[in-house]
Amino acid sequence: MPRRAVVVVGLLAWAGPAFVQSLPVFTPQQRELFAAGQNFVNAFADVDGDGDLDLFVGFDGTPNRLYRNDAGTFTDIAAASGVADARATRSAAFGDMDADGDPDLLLGFTPSPGASVLRLYRNDGGRFTDATTTAGLTVAAGAVRQLAWVDPDADGDLDLFVAFRDRPNAFFRNERGAFSDVAPALGLADPRRTVGAVWFDADEDGDLDLAVANMDGDANGLFRNDGGRFTDVAEAAGVQWGGRAPREATNGTVRVCAADLDSDGRLDLIAANYGPLGFFSNRGGGRFEDRATAMGLAIDSRYDACAPADIDHDGRLDLYVNGTVTGGTSYHDTLFRNTGTAFVDVTPPSVRDLQADHGVQWADVDGDGDLDLALTGSRPDGMHSVLRNDLPAADARRGLHVRVLDAAGHATLAGAEVRVFAAGTTRLAGARLVDAGSGYDAQSDMPVHVGVPSGVSRVDVQVIVPRAGRRVPVWNRGVDPAALKGKAVEIRVPR
Numbered sequence: 001m002p003r004r005a006v007v008v009v010g011l012l013a014w015a016g017p018a019f020v021q022s023l024p025v026f027t028p029q030q031r032e033l034f035a036a037g038q039n040f041v042n043a044f045a046d047v048d049g050d051g052d053l054d055l056f057v058g059f060d061g062t063p064n065r066l067y068r069n070d071a072g073t074f075t076d077i078a079a080a081s082g083v084a085d086a087r088a089t090r091s092a093a094f095g096d097m098d099a100d101g102d103p104d105l106l107l108g109f110t111p112s113p114g115a116s117v118l119r120l121y122r123n124d125g126g127r128f129t130d131a132t133t134t135a136g137l138t139v140a141a142g143a144v145r146q147l148a149w150v151d152p153d154a155d156g157d158l159d160l161f162v163a164f165r166d167r168p169n170a171f172f173r174n175e176r177g178a179f180s181d182v183a184p185a186l187g188l189a190d191p192r193r194t195v196g197a198v199w200f201d202a203d204e205d206g207d208l209d210l211a212v213a214n215m216d217g218d219a220n221g222l223f224r225n226d227g228g229r230f231t232d233v234a235e236a237a238g239v240q241w242g243g244r245a246p247r248e249a250t251n252g253t254v255r256v257c258a259a260d261l262d263s264d265g266r267l268d269l270i271a272a273n274y275g276p277l278g279f280f281s282n283r284g285g286g287r288f289e290d291r292a293t294a295m296g297l298a299i300d301s302r303y304d305a306c307a308p309a310d311i312d313h314d315g316r317l318d319l320y321v322n323g324t325v326t327g328g329t330s331y332h333d334t335l336f337r338n339t340g341t342a343f344v345d346v347t348p349p350s351v352r353d354l355q356a357d358h359g360v361q362w363a364d365v366d367g368d369g370d371l372d373l374a375l376t377g378s379r380p381d382g383m384h385s386v387l388r389n390d391l392p393a394a395d396a397r398r399g400l401h402v403r404v405l406d407a408a409g410h411a412t413l414a415g416a417e418v419r420v421f422a423a424g425t426t427r428l429a430g431a432r433l434v435d436a437g438s439g440y441d442a443q444s445d446m447p448v449h450v451g452v453p454s455g456v457s458r459v460d461v462q463v464i465v466p467r468a469g470r471r472v473p474v475w476n477r478g479v480d481p482a483a484l485k486g487k488a489v490e491i492r493v494p495r
Contacts (some may be wrong), residue, residue: 024311024335026373026387028459029365030074033219037382038062042359042374045094045103045445045462048126051487052486053363053446056105057376057384058089064107064232065384072366074386082128083121089110091298093443095149096410096492097135097158098177103411103445104139106145106160111142117144146197148437150414152208153228155465156495158412163194163212180317180428187230192218194256196305199415199436200267201466202237205285208415208436208466209271215252218475220271224286227469242271243278243292251275254324255440259308260431261317262339265419272303272321296342301331302331305440309362309371313398313451316340316431322440323356325378333375355382358428359440364449367486371449377442398454400446400481401488404434406462407495411445414421416465416493422451423458423478447488452481462493 028034038060044053048068055067055074063084067074083105091108097120098104105121105128113236116138121128143165149158152172154307160172160179167201168189170181177287183189188210196213202222203209210230214220220242234240242253255272262281269288271278276298280288292298297319302324311318316338318446333351335341348412351373359376366372370391376384389396414436420429430450435443452459460477474493 006415009229020340023346024376025390026348027071027387027390028203028350028352029185029388033074033076034384034386036062036356036384037180037375037377037380039382039384040358040378041092041440041442042084042092042361042376042384043094043439043444044361044363044374044440045105047103048172048282049102050384052367053365055365055374056083056094056388058092058107060378062086064089069365072388085119086111087115089380091144091441093146093147093149094445095158095443096412096445097174097184097415098147099157099410099412100408106149108147108162108441110143111141111358116140136178137172145195146196146437146441148199148414150199150208150436151467152199152225153414154207155321158414161197161199161210163197165193165195165215165387169194171195176432186226186228188223190221190232192221193252196253196272196441197437198256198258200258200433201415201417202473203284204266204467205470206471209240211256211258213256213271214254215254215274216250217247217249217306219246220253220256233443237286238288238290238328239269239280242273243290243298244271244273246273248275250358253278254303255305257306257308258433259317261295261308261319261429263316263340263430265428265431266419270306270308272306273299274302276300277321280440296344297336299334302326302329304342304358305360307362307439308354308361309449310390310430310451311335311336311371312355313395315451315453315454317430319343320360320362320373322358322360322375323489324358327358330379335434341481350387354385355379357382361442361444362449363444363446364399364401364486366440367461368393368396369481369486370396370451376377391494398452398481398483399452399486400452400459400479400484401486402432402450403447403490404465405492406492407492409492411467412467413493414443416463418450419462419464420452421460421462422456423460428455429453429459457482463493465493
């Protein structure tokens with residue numbers, strides 16, 4: 001079938017074949033292992049360096065779990081690894097905070113007398129050691145929500161953003177492994193009731209900005225980074241309410257996601273709301289246009305998270321949204337397929353029949369090239385599921401994974417942008433963001449994924465790391481996704 005191409009903002013974007021309605025197929029894995037409910041957050045990282053993605057799941061007062069992944073088969077190693085905390089866990093973030101080449105783990109707990117609500121685990125070859133006190137991250141109280149390891153000051157090490165539901169947000173600057181909260185001085189101590197957040201270069205001026213999702217009728221924030229000082233420009237950008245009713249106490253935004261849903265090469269904003277879903281197309285220069293109604297996404301419900309992914313490798317980002325459990329009601333999840341002109345509900349029965357959940361991540365857990373789905377469920381009769389994406393093998397092999405590393409070969413470049421083009425052309429196959437806040441109050445340390453449309457055998461990969469006012473592209477040209485056999489192409493970005 002011939003393909004159509006459309007010109008968008010100077011780039012050619014794959015429009016794909018004529019849309020044919022069909023449901024994707026997802027098969028639950030290891031049902032007994034993942035049967036337990038009352039869990040809120042999940043995140044992926046290769047904690048043992050064996051080349052596949054391991055899974056952390058945070059529970060609501062029973063021991064947390066860390067699943068070692070061996071070619072798609074999972075085993076709980078949390079106790080042996082030292083991270084089986086039996087405290088109610090609301091957030092988790094993987095990041096190489098000490099730049100030694102393996103992902104460390106930060107957790108956010110509900111308050112407990114005499115205990116810090118943050119716990120930092122240093123990864124030493126797959127074994128974790130509590131480094132909270134020595135790092136200066138002991139925090140006595142606060143409703144911790146989004147955590148993110150990022151480097152907005154471009155000094156080469158990872159700083160830490162912490163969102164709070166009940167106190168001003170914090171930003172801990174990393175000075176040789178010692179962290180101190182400098183949020184008030186930078187303009188980031190937002191006192192509103194924040195749950196979700198994501199870092200990205202919203203105005204493409206060469207530094208990382210911050211979008212925050214606020215609840216209970218509070219407006220959202222979009223903090224523009226100007227030389228290390230931050231100013232909330234959400235109202236001017238048109239994104240302060242995320243598509244929900246303004247100043248409505250029963251409405252709020254739980255999660256904001258940054259992703260290129262309209263395939264123009266720019267990172268848009270999606271809002272998972274208590275209220276209608278929001279979608280704001282990035283028009284450049286820090287300006288956004290509300291496109292939720294036009295794209296069929298302005299559905300009024302109660303959502304906890306948004307998770308974009310190209311599930312069918314047609315070159316367009318599809319969208320998964322979590323329903324929540326609130327007021328005794330469970331709101332169902334929805335998987336939307338992106339047709340290029342609208343989003344269509346294609347939620348398969350294997351997903352629709354699950355209990356309402358909370359956390360969501362996409363990851364290629366079995367190494368076949370496509371993205372599988374991991375969920376967590378907050379109800380006692382819920383679950384934490386891993387569902388294999390049963391895309392046909394020939395289509396699955398068109399998945400390209402790109403890992404963005406610093407000059408030393410460490411994955412410390414959250415907020416970097418990856419764009420993939422048909423080799424030797426300006427035909428855009430996909431634009432992605434290295435995880436800088438995802439799922440429900442999570443951050444994973446894993447490659448980004450691009451589904452390469454059929455008919456494209458080789459691609460050119462561009463990486464841009466916004467830092468210190470610069471956006472210098474680094475290229476890897478002529479990459480053959482099929483030859484990688486599910487392995488990630490690694491791109492090191494010099495300072």
